[in-house]
Amino acid sequence: MIEFTGITKRYRGRTALDDVSFTVPPGSVTGFLGPNGAGKTTAMRILLGHTRATVGTATVLGSRYAELPNPGRHVGSLLDAGAVHPGRTGRETLRIAARMMGVPIPQVDTVLNRVGLTRREGSTRVRAYSLGMRQRLGIAQALLGEPRVLVLDEPANGLDPQGMAWLRTLVRSLADDGCAVLLSSHLLHEVEQVADRIVMIGNGRVLAAGSTRELAAGHDLEHLYFQLTTPTDRSAE
Numbered sequence: 001m002i003e004f005t006g007i008t009k010r011y012r013g014r015t016a017l018d019d020v021s022f023t024v025p026p027g028s029v030t031g032f033l034g035p036n037g038a039g040k041t042t043a044m045r046i047l048l049g050h051t052r053a054t055v056g057t058a059t060v061l062g063s064r065y066a067e068l069p070n071p072g073r074h075v076g077s078l079l080d081a082g083a084v085h086p087g088r089t090g091r092e093t094l095r096i097a098a099r100m101m102g103v104p105i106p107q108v109d110t111v112l113n114r115v116g117l118t119r120r121e122g123s124t125r126v127r128a129y130s131l132g133m134r135q136r137l138g139i140a141q142a143l144l145g146e147p148r149v150l151v152l153d154e155p156a157n158g159l160d161p162q163g164m165a166w167l168r169t170l171v172r173s174l175a176d177d178g179c180a181v182l183l184s185s186h187l188l189h190e191v192e193q194v195a196d197r198i199v200m201i202g203n204g205r206v207l208a209a210g211s212t213r214e215l216a217a218g219h220d221l222e223h224l225y226f227q228l229t230t231p232t233d234r235s236a237e
């Protein structure tokens with residue numbers, strides 16, 4: 001379970017999040033939607049203890065992330081797939097993470113296999129990875145500790161159509177096994193297919209939250225999205 005309660009985040013007078021409250025229940029996928037700059041990554045960074053909220057609390061499994069013993073065993077996250085040492089191989093990257101989390105080393109090959117990276121790709125330095133391969137490695141790292149909560153920021157970035165279909169199946173099966181999954185994306189059609197619930201934010205505020213079916217209400221998510229989010233007039237900037 002993930003719980004955001006009254007989260008406000010201000011950066012030098014600019015409000016990135018404004019009194020944001022929502023939950024992500026276990027056994028579900030919650031799609032986190034909103035235009036560029038809406039505050040999705042900021043909310044996830046606060047949840048994962050990368051930055052502090054100005055006001056409010058964000059908890060995961062009932063505790064603040066920093067208070068969880070060995071958090072990687074409870075919460076898997078993918079925030080920036082590019083933030084991996086380029087000189088290490090995928091397998092080395094995961095082995096280091098496994099040692100830090102106290103995860104048995106054979107689990108490294110299990111997750112590499114689960115994300116569809118071959119043995120050869122696992123032995124390749126990350127600098128030679130495509131965007132999609134980096135994304136898969138990031139997802140492998142998120143899965144390493146067999147967490148009950150997953151926080152994935154735009155995990156479909158760079159994945160080809162097969163990769164996106166694979167990601168949908170993976171995320172669905174994790175939720176069906178009881179995981180609470182929070183997944184941000186701009187790919188409305190993808191989210192519509194996999195998410196049980198939607199939280200839509202704009203300008204740092206929750207615009208809509210509820211079951212995907214109820215929110216789409218006979219239309220599709222894109223319809224709702226355009227109804228709720230007013231595009232910024234960039235020509236005026």
Ligand SMILES: Nc1ncnc2c1ncn2[C@@H]1O[C@H](COP(=O)(O)OP(=O)(O)OP(=O)(O)O)[C@@H](O)[C@H]1O
Nearest residue numbers: 011014015016034035036037038039040041042043
């Ligand atoms: N470290 C920071 N310092 C100042 N402002 C920041 C910082 N991080 C984010 N912001 C601002 O907070 C707001 C929300 O940004 P955030 O990255 O959370 O949006 P997002 O919904 O994830 O966007 P995108 O879809 O483009 O990834 C933006 O106005 C952004 O410029």
